[in-house]
Amino acid sequence: MLTAKDPQTGRRSMGLHRLQVKGSRRLGIHLANPPISRFAAKAEENNRPLDVAISLGVHPILLLASIVSSPIEDKVAIAGSLLGSRLALTKCETSDVDVPAHAEVVIEGKVLPKLREPEGPFGETSGYYFSDQSHVIEVTAITHRKNPILQALHPTSQEVALLCGPAGEAEIVQMLREKGFAVEDLALSAPSGRTHVAVSLKKRHDSDPKQLLHFLLAGVPYIKHAVVMDDDVNVQDPGDVEWAIATRVQGDEDLIVIPNLRARSIDPSKKAGMFTAKVGIDATVPVAERHRFKRIGVPSAIKQGVAKRLAAIISPALAGR
Template identity: 30%
Template sequence: MRDFIEKMRKAGLVVDVQEEVSADMEAPKMAAGTDKLVFFHRIGGSRAVMNLTASRTSLSLALGIDETKIVKTLADAQFNGKVIEDGTLPMKKPDLAKIPIMHHYPKDAGKYLTSAIVFSRWDGVENASIHRMQVLDDHRVAARLVEGRHTHVMLKKALAKGEKLPIAVTIGTHPAVTFASCTRVPTGMELPFAAELMGGEMKVKRCSNGVLIPDAEIVLEGFITGDLTEEGPFVDITGTYDPVRMQHIIEFTGMYTKPDFIYHGILPGGDEHKVLMGCPYEPKIYKAVAGVTQVKNVVLTKGGCGYLHAVIQIKKSTQGDGKNAIIAAFAAHTSLKHVVVVDEDIDPMNPHEVEYAIATRVSGDRDIMVITGVRGSSLDPCQLEDGTNVKVGVDATMVLGREADFSRATW
């Protein structure tokens, strides 16, 4: 992570805050005002960064991929990086009070770990994913585990055998590793994918409970238990409060920190949260749409919370391609709510261009698809009590054979 911070600094994308800053809402509020990396040099006796990858420019620097080619390059990923085991880490007694864990918003239930990657291992299978964690005391947290996701599935298998799930949590990893942990990959392929993104290989350490972890500023070793407690409220991707749920408790048994560690916090509902929620889905949508038409680009928009709205750029060859692209996108990312399909001459990253396409190329009776009674995102405040929602697709492409009627004046 430190190498990446210096790369961002050379690119002029770091804001240094030298004065003392509080982890109790002050630092998060400052980070909300910019998409540059904010480096807090004095926070709770330590150092911290926020907005590590809060823009596509910073994500491009992190992955070493041209900003305009990120989606296509990631769609071609092979998940074949080499993971090299390289020793162990010296662990001490855990004490979360030594870390500047942040309280982000007034109605949050308390302090939350937001960038922590949970590495877990069961039956020889490794998994990595980010889970928010509400601090309970100096060695326990309540983790939001989405039902049916891999961590939750592994936990259920462990509990069925009367065991706890061994895990290790890293904070302050290289953002390519964080991105890999947010991506839906083949089972157990998060570490190889991270290694692929890191240039082909990556060294890892083995914790005493058998879990493998990459280089990190902070490592917490422990187990997910069968014990439950209330978790929340907490602000999620839409900027609204997620409800209180009964969630599993993680007990930490060991802790490692670099001598002058740098804590990494992600602002809930902020730009980095949106990048890490949405960008990993863009290659998946790209591949799905490529199966029905020639796709050029896919963007999950910031205004759509980086998760609920997609703009898909295609090159039409038949009149129905736009609608087929919409159907493929909804199938690939079931949390999508609204999809707009545009032509090659429309920049999908420019909301003014996209609105122009809707204004001049859409006939409501022919080009808008409304699908009711389908599963959407549980994060959407509009969802009904049965979990269903309404999806809308907009085909904002030109009518084939009438392109001249839609051509724009240029010099």
């Protein structure tokens, strides 16, 4: 977890950024995401290094707060709110940065201006290896607890999926609801590296799904494929999503393709210039034909009656064993 300050305002923030050890006092760092990428750019404009600190082995809430996209750049404050108490910080030895007092290891240093070096190849959340020209950190100090525990994140692990998924889902739901879409639920697909999303919508007009798809695909850079379904579909169940696509989609009417949108840097299929085509699927039923798409199901009263009868038969049998 990287911590730094805006060189103009002094506001601090945190983020997760991959690192490569290049020597005893040298690290490569991939600064692709704001706000710390902006901090580095501001410092570089004045040909000045950016003080940073890397905290290893921190509370999981800090990792979650560090990846949340929020107008509140001070993600330490976000972490404190999630914890329900003020976060204990301590000053670094050589960097003008405060870090979590409970961190297992802290690596202090400076992002050097106007310097890029080859980095990688690194395994990424897309499931492929990537190399890049990345920033360089000059290490100025290392501090640690007694017998520290080193924590690392595997890019395609369930741990990363559980960390990144809820934050991204909450952000997109809020964005869509603020635009007036009656979103019921939303699920980012972990195997796709969060590039696939399923949305359930309380549809009022037949135009709603395609309007949502256009806004979502253009507005969220990392989403590549999206499907919108009615609110009777459980988007958290991949089987239910597949069923909706299989029974409610006509390919000549319900697909949209938007070419030449911004691509993710870690997508190996991207086109030259960092562009990609995005696909949207409208898997909702026409408003006027909902009566034809009523799902089969056993009434709850019958389910409860069967459960009671089974309990009456099974319980005495188990008691007599």
